[in-house]
Amino acid sequence: MLEKLERPDEVRRWKGRIPVSHRYTPGVAGDVFFTALRDRGVLLGSRCDSCDYTYVPARLFCERCFAELSADAEVGPGGRLVSFTISYTGLEGEPLEQPVAIGLVRPDGADAAIVHRIVETGDEPLEIGQRMEVVVKPDEERTGSIHDIDGFRPTG
Amino acid sequence: MARRVAVVGAGMTKFVRRAQETGKELAWEASRAALDSCELTLDDVDAVCLTSAPDAFDGVHMKGEYLSDGAGAFGKPFIRTYVGGGSGVFTAIQAWYTVASGMADVVLAVAEEKMSSTQPHPQGAFLTIFDNVLERPLGPNLLWIFALEMNRYMSVYDLDKRDIAQIAVKNKRNAAGHPAALLGQSDITVEDVLGSETLAWPVQRLDVSPISDGAVAVVVASEEAARRITDRPVWIDGVGWNLDTTYWTNRDLVFPEYVANAARMAYDMAGVTEPRKQIHIAEPYDPFDYKELHHLEGLLLFEPGKAPEAARDGVLNRDGDLPSCPSGGLLGVGNPIAAAGLMKIAELYWQLRGDAGERQVPGTPERGVAQAWGDLMQVGTVVVMGRDGVSRSSGSSPPATSDTVAATSLPVVQTPPYATAGHPLSDAQFRGAVGAVDHAVDARYEWDAGVAVGRFLDGLAEGRILGRECRGCGRVLVPPRMFCERCFRATDSWVDVRHSGSVETFSICHVAWDMTPLDEPQLPAVISIDGSDGGFLHVLGEVAPDDVRVGMAVEAVWKPEVERTGSILDIAYFRPRATGD
Ligand SMILES: [Zn+2]
Numbered sequence A: 001m002l003e004k005l006e007r008p009d010e011v012r013r014w015k016g017r018i019p020v021s022h023r024y025t026p027g028v029a030g031d032v033f034f035t036a037l038r039d040r041g042v043l044l045g046s047r048c049d050s051c052d053y054t055y056v057p058a059r060l061f062c063e064r065c066f067a068e069l070s071a072d073a074e075v076g077p078g079g080r081l082v083s084f085t086i087s088y089t090g091l092e093g094e095p096l097e098q099p100v101a102i103g104l105v106r107p108d109g110a111d112a113a114i115v116h117r118i119v120e121t122g123d124e125p126l127e128i129g130q131r132m133e134v135v136v137k138p139d140e141e142r143t144g145s146i147h148d149i150d151g152f153r154p155t156g
Numbered sequence B: 001m002a003r004r005v006a007v008v009g010a011g012m013t014k015f016v017r018r019a020q021e022t023g024k025e026l027a028w029e030a031s032r033a034a035l036d037s038c039e040l041t042l043d044d045v046d047a048v049c050l051t052s053a054p055d056a057f058d059g060v061h062m063k064g065e066y067l068s069d070g071a072g073a074f075g076k077p078f079i080r081t082y083v084g085g086g087s088g089v090f091t092a093i094q095a096w097y098t099v100a101s102g103m104a105d106v107v108l109a110v111a112e113e114k115m116s117s118t119q120p121h122p123q124g125a126f127l128t129i130f131d132n133v134l135e136r137p138l139g140p141n142l143l144w145i146f147a148l149e150m151n152r153y154m155s156v157y158d159l160d161k162r163d164i165a166q167i168a169v170k171n172k173r174n175a176a177g178h179p180a181a182l183l184g185q186s187d188i189t190v191e192d193v194l195g196s197e198t199l200a201w202p203v204q205r206l207d208v209s210p211i212s213d214g215a216v217a218v219v220v221a222s223e224e225a226a227r228r229i230t231d232r233p234v235w236i237d238g239v240g241w242n243l244d245t246t247y248w249t250n251r252d253l254v255f256p257e258y259v260a261n262a263a264r265m266a267y268d269m270a271g272v273t274e275p276r277k278q279i280h281i282a283e284p285y286d287p288f289d290y291k292e293l294h295h296l297e298g299l300l301l302f303e304p305g306k307a308p309e310a311a312r313d314g315v316l317n318r319d320g321d322l323p324s325c326p327s328g329g330l331l332g333v334g335n336p337i338a339a340a341g342l343m344k345i346a347e348l349y350w351q352l353r354g355d356a357g358e359r360q361v362p363g364t365p366e367r368g369v370a371q372a373w374g375d376l377m378q379v380g381t382v383v384v385m386g387r388d389g390v391s392r393s394s395g396s397s398p399p400a401t402s403d404t405v406a407a408t409s410l411p412v413v414q415t416p417p418y419a420t421a422g423h424p425l426s427d428a429q430f431r432g433a434v435g436a437v438d439h440a441v442d443a444r445y446e447w448d449a450g451v452a453v454g455r456f457l458d459g460l461a462e463g464r465i466l467g468r469e470c471r472g473c474g475r476v477l478v479p480p481r482m483f484c485e486r487c488f489r490a491t492d493s494w495v496d497v498r499h500s501g502s503v504e505t506f507s508i509c510h511v512a513w514d515m516t517p518l519d520e521p522q523l524p525a526v527i528s529i530d531g532s533d534g535g536f537l538h539v540l541g542e543v544a545p546d547d548v549r550v551g552m553a554v555e556a557v558w559k560p561e562v563e564r565t566g567s568i569l570d571i572a573y574f575r576p577r578a579t580g581d
Helices: A027-040 B023-037 B063-067 B087-100 B123-129 B142-156 B161-177 B190-194 B223-229 B257-270 B289-298 B307-312 B329-333 B337-353 B402-408 B427-432 B451-461
Strands: A013-017 A021-024 A043-048 A053-055 A073-075 A078-089 A095-107 A114-117 A131-136 A149-154 B005-012 B047-051 B078-081 B106-114 B198-201 B213-222 B234-243 B281-283 B367-374 B379-387 B437-440 B444-448 B465-470 B475-477 B493-497 B500-506 B508-511 B517-522 B524-529 B535-539 B553-558 B571-576
Touching (some): A027 A043, A027 B023, A078 A149, A095 A131, B005 B337, B023 B063, B023 B106, B023 B213, B047 B087, B063 B078, B087 B234, B087 B337, B106 B337, B142 B161, B142 B289, B142 B524, B161 B190, B213 B337, B234 B337, B281 B337, B289 B329, B337 B367
Parallel strands (some): B281 B367
Antiparallel strands (some): A013 B444, A078 A095, B005 B213, B234 B379, B367 B379, B465 B475, B500 B524, B508 B517
16 A cells, blocks of 8 residues: 655655744742842842742742732741752763753752752762752842852751 | 623723834733723622733743733733734633632633833744744745735635725724724725835835724623622623634635634624624724734635635624624734734623714614634634624524614713723833833744654755555655644655645745845745645745735755755745646
């Protein structure tokens, strides 16, 4: 029934792409989060008292009970390492000159964790549960971006 | 036996050009408003049905999962459905069968769309709905499809552009009192529409509902739950959905049979035997003004070609005999795609309860129909809704008239329970938003021509146009396929068809897909190929735009043989052909 392809190398193909890009704006709560990070160098979360849960970054609503939340719960700068990985390859699978440590850190006062780089790792091996601290760029270098945070560093 | 199901709450955000809210935040605002409107909390919700159009709009893959927390799905059974523009109405259908089946008693149905993220224009996300091998090399623009369908509809029924434009006027006027509308305008005239920029003739700027951000949610409940939640549930009496072929150039562009099929399914379930008498209010899908007319006919509310006349006679006005799009529709309220469809369900809910405030249609409408349309303009999704007191099998409920108000009118709620969030961002705020990130999904594709089209392209390189014969239905299929989608059997043989045909429909397109103006207008056309039962999309040449007519005889103009590569572009264009040979 179907005609078999005898020369697969000659199969007709069209190359193309979907020619769009996106501009992601951070939303109502995200706006407050990034403004506070830029202007004050702090991490803002949102506290839901009825669920006894503090989100970070800040959120407009509690996904557990649907209450409206305020972006006013300052968390960190200390925290605990929830988990980590060390990446030896880049996006395309190429080896990295310098391995990158990525950590999931729960800032003090928060129930949620943030993913970011681990910096200033030193010689000691990383350990889940260890104390960490957010490293924020100097005032004049912050622009309102997740890169206003350099990463988290071990503090003991 | 399916359980009886009702809508018991609804909420929506404002529809705006660009929302400050993220998609999640929009979804939450609408969902929260819907729950608040019937005094439920998230704990009362058993399951969540969500819809949102292509991931490429938000630029978020797995958008359903991304939006789920805003839709109240934390720790609950959750599913996202997607049938293009038909999605908003379909998510109500999905909520219906989740409840009708007994799987859940209370379901939150949520539709969200954030189209403003896409740069430079959301149309870019739509380009791959065209056949990547046979159509995209022609440089299509999404507007082509609508312009071609609109022109065909106008030509077959000999309609004037004014007949079409009056719908845009009606809907933008209807939306003037809508607290969530983006495009309400009480003083707009047909002249304004006719004077607006021509994008792809006959489509002009004001014939189209523009891209928007927004969200809508409705609460759907079983009969038992509904009676507990409200004394005025609005029943989902019938649902229907239907899909036509993706070979859109083979389709009847004049009558949306797929909408009629979906409508028959829904009417049958609702016991509606005479739609024009038993349906008192309609919310047909109106992303373009002609679509409302097209869809009213597809919904079997008017004979084919007769909806424009009804519009002229005022039948479709808010105070007419069959109010159509009293919400203001997509043309008036806005077009965040999936959300706009569910908005129609919400509008019927408010109208049938008597809660529509300034927009309330006079009389006591008992039953309404909402419809949406989408995918490759091929899906019809239909929901029939009715309030208590409608006999499900009654064949002749009188149409609502203002005479009946005194006797049976429902209490009118003056302040409809809308979410009034949906904060617009100005251009400058959008460009300057703190924390904003620009990113392109850097994915590249290679599309294979496949078996049938591969051979078709080989034929083009040899200067032949090949069709494929199906002896089951006797059709010669162009574009060819190895199976017949009607008979669902393998097709039988290759057939050389003529290099001539006729213009099924055409457009004069002045803009590229990103809406930038073209130096020279393009003349896309659907060409019916002689000797076949089909045809394909191509462009016209050697003809002045004003001289093109539907039905005009044309012939292929081939590229010189040495320049042919086995591409749809091996035919340079089609030109008018002297007839009588
Ligand atoms: Zn909570």
